[in-house]
Amino acid sequence: MVKGKKKSNEPSGRKITLKMAKNALKVTVDGKRRLDLSNMAIATFPKCILKLSDIEELDLSRNLLKKIPDAIDKFVNLRLLDLHSNHLDQVPAAIGRLHNLYSLNLCNNHLSAFGLPHELGLLRNLRILNLGMNRIESLPPSVAALKELQELGLFNNLLTHLPKCIHSLPKLQKLNARSNPIPTDESPEVDHIQRAECLYLVREDCLCTDCLKRCKEEREKLDSQMSVASTLKKSMFAGLITPNSVAQENQALWR
Structure with missing residues (x-):
C-alpha cells in the first residue's frame, strides 16, 4: 500500500x-x-x-x-x-x-x-x-x-x-x-x-499566550478604573438641580 x-x-x-x-x-x-x-x-x-x-x-x-x-x-x-x-x-x-x-x-x-x-x-x-x-x-x-x-x-x-x-x-x-x-x-x-x-x-490569535494574558489584565484594570470614575461622577452631581429646571424657575421669577 x-x-x-x-x-x-x-x-x-x-x-x-x-x-x-x-x-x-x-x-x-x-x-x-x-x-x-x-x-x-x-x-x-x-x-x-x-x-x-x-x-x-x-x-x-x-x-x-x-x-x-x-x-x-x-x-x-x-x-x-x-x-x-x-x-x-x-x-x-x-x-x-x-x-x-x-x-x-x-x-x-x-x-x-x-x-x-x-x-x-x-x-x-x-x-x-x-x-x-x-x-x-x-x-x-x-x-x-x-x-x-x-x-x-x-x-x-x-x-x-x-x-x-x-x-x-x-x-x-x-x-x-x-x-x-x-x-x-x-x-x-x-x-x-x-x-x-x-x-x-x-486579533487575539496574533498574540502569544503571555501577551494575550497581559492585554486582558490591562483591560480589566482599565474597566475597573472607568467604573470607579463613573461612580464618583454620579455622586458629585447627584444633589444638583438640572439646568432646565433652574432656567424655568428663573423665567417664572422674571415674569
Whole structure:
C-alpha cells in the first residue's frame, strides 16, 4: 500500500493575484499610491506585486508572513512599509536599499537581535521605526546612523539596558521602551526624550499566550478604573438641580 503524503501543519495561506493586488490599490489623502494587503491571511510574499513596484506605501500587516524576499528592494519609491503582526524572524539585508523609506513598522513579529541586519543603518531618511512586541535583546550599532529618526518603538522586548546607539540619534523625539527587563535606574538617561504611547488593534490569535494574558489584565484594570470614575461622577452631581429646571424657575421669577 502506497502511503500518501503527510499533510503539512503549515498554513498554506491565501493566494494573491495581480488582479486582486490592483484592486487593493488606493490613493492616500496626500496623493501617495498605497497597496493595502493587510489582514488577508497571506503566508507567502506575493511575487505578483513586484509588477506594482512604483507604489509609495505597502501594507502587509496582520498576515502570516514568515519571510520577506530580497526582491523587496524593487520598491525603490517606497516611503512606508508596514509589516506588523506577522511571523517574521528575520529582516532581509536588502531592506537597506529602500533609501526613500520614511516609516518602517515591524511590531508584533518574532524578531530577535539576530534577525535585524546592520543594513538598517542605511535607511538615512527613516523617521519612524517600530520594533515593539518582538524578542529583541539588542540593536545593531548601525542604528546610530539613522540621524533623521524621530520615533522609535522598542516596547515589549527583551532589552536589559537601553542601547547606546539611541544616544546618537539627534532628532529622536519619541521613545517607547516600556515592558522590557531594564533596571529602573536607567530611566533618567532618556528623560529628554518624550515617551510615546502606542496602540495596535490585532486579533487575539496574533498574540502569544503571555501577551494575550497581559492585554486582558490591562483591560480589566482599565474597566475597573472607568467604573470607579463613573461612580464618583454620579455622586458629585447627584444633589444638583438640572439646568432646565433652574432656567424655568428663573423665567417664572422674571415674569
